[in-house]
Structure formats: structure tokens, C-alpha cells
Amino acid sequence: MSENGMSKSARRDPAKKRKRSSADQTQLQTILIRFTRHRPAMISLVLLAVIALFAFVGPFLWAWDHTVYKEIPSNQPPSGAHPLGTSAAGHDVLGQLMRGAQQTLKVAFTVSLLSTAVGSVWGATAGYYGGRVDAFMMRVVDIFLIVPLLVAAAAIAGNSGAGTSWSAIALIISIFSWATIARVVRGVVLSLREQEFVEAARASGASAPWIILRHLLPNAAGPIIVAATLLVAVAILAEAGMSFLGLGIQLPDISLGQMIGSARTAVSTRPWLFYPPGVLLVLICLTINFIGDGLRDALDPRQTRVRR
């Protein structure tokens, strides 16, 4: 990973920019072409877009939302009026599924954004300063890394009673997931900071925050993007686990994990309650992992083999 960062930074080095423009592709174009040729990633991207549409636009188009209605008969198997059946309390499962996917996606992307922002600045600062600062900052990271993510988040959500709104859940998961990003970024920055362009910036009087934000982080963009993508999948599974345990998003609001949790005892008697949210969760995680894989291949300058 360190060599990866090195060669990319050399390419982005402003001094060498003129040389590169003689080539017929810019770096961004190369990356885009590589990504579009990664077939699983492209299919996943389309699929994820469809799921996002289903989650965010779907509720406007579908007759029922995720709440209980007196008009909905309880415990009906899938039918024309309710394509995915109904729950015992009188929910329309399709409506629940839309809302659940929406909450899940909102939590996951917020976690990824928050953790990446905090984690990459933290990791870059530690890597840039080195020495005692680095040792201290990375020990803090270690503390967050040894606590099981789901357990810690569930304990806080359960104990503080904050586990109701999606934004609170996202914040709690972020607290325990930024450390992985910090570790990745530090590794990249450790090799970047020895490069000439950083020395040049320092010689021309740039301050440490400027160097970190304008020189180090942009050059570590590749690994950061990949880690952030994979974190989305981690966050989805963490949120689903919390909600499954009843410590995440609470009724009357709904999330996919919570749907599975409440259908746990009905796997064989009322399968329409159990399987759809699980399949949707698997689909979302699968597509995101494939996109992450495609991004990794596209952003890795060592990768020469063009994928079919």
C-alpha cells in the first residue's frame, strides 16, 4: 500500500505535470476507464442506484408507508394489494422495506462520511508529525480498535437511550469506526511525508495543517476512498445488528435489521417477513463490496492488467 501511495504522488507532483500532459490520458480518465471496465463493479453501481431509488423515491409512489394501518389485514401472505404481504400488527411489508432500506442507507453513508473525515485527518496528523505525537495518537486508535464495534455501539445506544433516531445511531457507530480509517491513512502518509514535494512545501514555508490538508490527504485519496467504501458495508451490518438486538432504530420507525429481528420466530411460518429484508441487506452490502473492489483496482497504479 505504501508503494501505491508513492508512485501516485509522483504522478500528481506539480513539477512533473507538464511531462504527463503529453500522454493522451489524464490520470482521472485512466481511473474512470479502468473502473468502467470492471464489470462486477459497474453492475453493482447500477444495482445500488436502483436500490437507492427504491428507498428514497419509492415511498412517494407506493400507497402504504411503514406505519400501522387499520385497513391492512394482519398476517397476509403476498398478494396483489400487498406484494410482500403484511405483518401481524398491520404493516405493509413493501412499505416497511422501502423505509428500512432508506434508514439503513442514510446511517451507512453518514457513518462513512463522518468516520472518513475524522479518521483521515487524525491518521494524517499522526503520520506527519511522527515520534511521540504519533505514538500517542495511535494508542488512542488502538483503544478504539480493540473494542468490538457492535458491542460498544449497542452498549452506548442502549445505555444512553439515544438509540431511536438514525442520526444518533450514525453518530454512535462513527465513534467506534473512524479508527480503521486513521490506521490506513497513517500508513500511507508515513511514506508520503518523505517525498520531495512535501519537503518543497515545507521549504516554501507552508504550515503543518496546510501540508496535511492540501498535500498529504489529496495524495492519499485512493486508499481513503477504498476504505470509506468498505466502511459503508461495515456500518450497514453494524446498524442492522444493533437494530436486530433492539438497540438501534426503534419502532414506530423501522430498519432492515429490526424487521429481521421481529420476524426471527416466523422464519418458516411467515417467510415473507423474514427473507425480503435479509435479501435486500445482502444485496446492498454485496454491491458496495464489489464497487470497493473495482475502485481499488482502478486506483492502484501498480495494476497494469486491464480487466475484462
Add this chain to the structure above:
Amino acid sequence: MGDRNRRKRRHRTAPGEFGPSTQGPHYDIGTAIAERLWTTLRLVGASMVFALGLAIITGVISALRQYSKLDYTLTFVGFLALALPTFWFAGIMQAAGVKFNQLVGDQVFATIGDGRFRAEGAPLWDQFLNAFAHMALPTIVLMLISFASWSRYQRTSMLEVMNSDYVRLARAKGLRNHTVIRRHALRTALIPLTTVVAIGVAGVIDGAILTEVVFQWRGLGDFFITAVDNNDSFALMGWLLLSGTIVILANLVADLLYAVLDPRIRYE
């Protein structure tokens, strides 16, 4: 200063007193943890051993046959397993176990409970059968989750090693293919996996909680859930202390394993 006070409290934590529980004066956190530790450790240990074995085998096979059909299939299975929510998969396995029992007409898999006390005092073979019936499904569930990411790491590091100069040298010396792969390549390729597994212990503990809830085991997962439900902060702290210790111990073992695996690393 309150220094003396603090020292007193620390002294009391050491022999296993974790503080008062909100679940009544008769609920001793230390005893409760000790009672359940073996149940959970058994599940975590078994699934990690199986996951590790399977991950190394499939990772090496994937790497040796890179871009073959087998490699693509294994990769896809890995991705699928990585995307599976533990509790959902556990629910499916549980339902499948019940179906299987009905089909065979016999209680092959026990789908509920850890069965610790059912076979107490029975002959050793019966005890083993009982433990197997209860552990089989949860172990498979928990195994698959960590297996997925570990086999990916094993594949990557094996690929890297197979393209290295010293493996080429070993081949040039005329060593048999089998010897090159086992003694030269695999040994080095195991080093990155050691790190990943040590960190992954935290994830396995997460998975164990969810698995225990689905299969209704009375292990540390159940202990954790009850503690959260009762707002039992001291019990939670005791729990986190234990899981933290396990993860740190795993990392220590990984550090020591480096020296065994890599002849270049020596701890003086």
C-alpha cells in the same frame, strides 16, 4: 486527594469483583461472567479454528489457480459471505436445521439452547454428541463470517509471495513444487493473515453475540444483552474488560507467531 480511595477500588477489582449490579444484590457479575465464559469461548474457539483452516486452504488454492473458474467461484462465495448479516444467516440455518430434523425424523441438530447441562454425568461419547448437536449450526454460522475476509487476505498475500524472487530461487534450485509452496511460500504468506486474525477477534465476538441470541444460548452474548436491558453499567464494564483482554491476548499471540513464521524476525 482521592488517591487512596481510587487505590482501594482498584484493589477490589482485581480478585473479580466488578461492582454492584442493578440486577439485584444476589447477582454477582464476576460469577455470572465466569459461568458463561466457557460456553462462549467454546463457540468462538471452534469457529475460529475452522474458519482459519478453511481460509488458508481456499486462499492458497485461489492464488495458485488465479483467474480460473475455481478462483472466481471462491471469490464470489467469499463476497457473498462477507455481505451476509450474521443474524439473518443464523435464522436461515436454524430453520434449515429444523427442516432437516423433520426430514430425517430424528433430533440431529439441536436448534435451541447451548445444551450444557443436558448431558451432565452422561458417558463421554454422549456428552460429545450432545455438544456437537448444539454447536454444529452456530459454529458454521460464525465460521462463515470471518472465513470470507480471511481467505481474501490469504489469497492476496499468497499471490504476492508466489511472485517473489526467493520463490523463484527455490524453484531454480530444483525443489519440488510441493516443497516450494509449503515450506517457502505459505510460511511467509501466513504472516499478514496473523495480523488480520488477531484484529478480527473483535469481529468474531460481535458475531458470537448475535449468533447466541438467535440460537438462544446462555453465554456471554445473553449476559451482554441482559446487562444493556437493565442499564447495568458495571456488568457492561466487566464485559468490555473481558473482551478487550481477549483481543489484546490474541494480538500478543500474533506478535509471537511472527517470530515463528518469519525467520527474519527475532525477539531478543
